[in-house]
Amino acid sequence: MLAGIKHLNRLDQVIGRAEWEGAGTTEGLLLGQDGRVVCGTMSNVFLQQGDSLLTPAVEGAGIAGVVRELALKIGRAGDTDRVRVGQVSPDQVQAADAVYLSNSLIGVARVARYGSRRYDLGLGEHPFIRETRRLCHQSRPWGSSGE
Numbered sequence: 001m002l003a004g005i006k007h008l009n010r011l012d013q014v015i016g017r018a019e020w021e022g023a024g025t026t027e028g029l030l031l032g033q034d035g036r037v038v039c040g041t042m043s044n045v046f047l048q049q050g051d052s053l054l055t056p057a058v059e060g061a062g063i064a065g066v067v068r069e070l071a072l073k074i075g076r077a078g079d080t081d082r083v084r085v086g087q088v089s090p091d092q093v094q095a096a097d098a099v100y101l102s103n104s105l106i107g108v109a110r111v112a113r114y115g116s117r118r119y120d121l122g123l124g125e126h127p128f129i130r131e132t133r134r135l136c137h138q139s140r141p142w143g144s145s146g147e
Contacts, residue, residue: 037088043101044068067102107136
């Protein structure tokens with residue numbers, strides 16, 4: 001019943017973070033009961049494959065974060081065929097050209113490694129992600145007018 005609603009009950013994320021082994025882990029992926037990727041323990045997920053972006057659907061679980069929504073808004077204003085919301089499997093994360101995490105504190109962060117998979121950090125950042133990052137990291141004084 002709480003899927004998609006921002007609230008203070010973070011028990012799923014707390015349990016997910018408690019499952020980590022090793023000190024080198026910064027973030028983990030949460031899977032739905034059907035085995036699909038929903039989100040990170042503290043972030044939304046984007047996969048870059050070629051010139052397309054894919055982010056997991058959050059209707060059944062997860063949070064539709066504000067940075068995720070900004071990236072989707074940028075994508076809808078551009079070329080809607082290049083950004084999709086849908087089912088994401090762990091295998092798709094492994095096969096992606098690049099993976100990004102987002103939340104309101106970090107903005108957008110690029111993933112260097114997922115399990116044994118190391119991503120090519122020299123690969124060009126997707127333009128929608130680049131614009132999202134730019135907008136997230138603009139500093140505006142409190143109380144200034146904005147969107």
